[in-house]
Amino acid sequence: MAEVPQSTAELAAVLEQPVDLNFQLPDPEDEEILEYDFQQIMDNAWQVCDRFDLQTEIWRGRILRIVRDREKKGGDGRGTGFLNWLKLREISKSQAYSLIELANSADTLLAEGKLDPDAIRNFSKRAFIETAKSSPEVQQLVTDAAQKGDRITRREVKQLADEWTAMSSELIPDEVKEKASSGTMPARFLAPLVKEMEKLPESHLKPLQQAVIDNPDVDTVKQVTSDARSLSKYLDAAAQVQTLQHGAVDMAMALEEALRLDCLNTAADLVKQASALEQTVGKLYTTWKRLGSLSDRLYVDTGASTPNLRSLLNCIDRLTSEVIEVPLDDTGEQVVRLRVMTDSNS
Known part of the structure; x- marks a missing residue:
């Protein structure tokens, strides 16, 4: 693993040998280059950028982690110094913690011996992040492939994860x-x-x-x-629909019939929409009560000296009365009227 320069002289030495990313890219209009050769050149250049980007972001995450930890120990307790450090470098807090998470994942894989430092270069950035989020078993499969020199992209990570999921499931x-x-x-x-x-x-x-x-x-x-x-x-929605709990319906038998008629998807959507409607009605009632309460309070606070506020209340009255009226279009020709009826305990 590369070492962090400890002195100004060492840092200068590192900077004198920058990574050369001056690719000799082909002319897109050069018809003499075969398509296969063109794709190979572009893919190789892309892989170099991907590896360089991954290594850079891992080290940035390590740097940010150290700055954050130092602030925790000697700062003001609110992380002000760390946030100022990020602000000066135009890094958002979410970006910073994303990089720190990437560095933590890399260090964990390295510390546990699952991954050789040199094998990191075989990963694309996204593939490495996906690997870090995977289960230990999938991590082992992916890192084994990387250790052998295989190129690891998100596609390979997903393929290995799918294989593990399928073969390990009972x-x-x-x-x-x-x-x-x-x-x-x-x-x-x-x-x-x-x-x-x-x-x-x-x-x-x-x-x-x-x-x-x-x-x-x-x-x-x-x-x-x-x-x-x-x-x-179907099962999730059925458990949430209160109307079904109070009705004389055998949900298990209804399910069997839906399966027999090959209309399970329609039945599932029906129950799901019923659940959504119940929740909407509950939210509507709560909002209606709140709107009425606010309207009453404002009415008490107004009078003849506030004619515009009274006009506002008169308009809102269409929504706070027992019959709610809502136009469906700009012309007002189509209107929905809902009557709110509650029991005496409301």
Whole structure:
């Protein structure tokens, strides 16, 4: 790992040998350069910039961390010195802590021995950040690939993460895992299925798993993933709709019927919209009460000397009375009228 210069002389020596980013880029109008060669030149230049950017930001994060920690120890307790330091360098607080997080991730991977310092150059900046956010198992897979010299982009991180998710999950039947291992079933289709099935209670998993076992192909996995997503939405929304809790409806049987008729997605959206409407009505009632209270207070504080405020109250009265009137267009030809009726305990 590169060492931080300790003296002015050392710093000057480092600055005398700057990183040379003076690429010989091709002329975009040069038709003699084959497309493959052109893409290769541009990709190589991009990778160098990516590596340089990553290394720079890791070191900036380390610098910011040290400045922050010193301020914590000897500052005013409010971080004023650190914030002033950022302001002078035109760095926002969120940017600073993002860089510090990147440096912390790099140092953790290095300290745990998962990553050799030289292997960092095999990462793109975004890939490194994604790796740092991943589970320890995925980190190990990614860093092993980087140690071997593989180029690591976000695509490789996602691919390895999907493979781990699919192969480590107990929700995926063994028959399907075997296909994933052999490469006949891409893991990228199984990872979304795992994430959706993890949201479901165990009682609803077996039919989904059996469907994948019966037809272990990509189309079936996609369909089962969609069904699992709709089922999750259905169950979540049904638990929140108070109207259903007071009604004589067997939600389990309704679910079975929706599955049988292949209209689960429609049923799930129906229940979700019912939940949204209930919440909207509750918010409407609370806002209506608050508006009425404010209108009453302002009416008490006004009189003949404030005709404009009285005019304002007269206009607002259409929203504070028992019947709420709201025009749907600028002409006022279409009006929605809602009557607020509450019990005596309101």
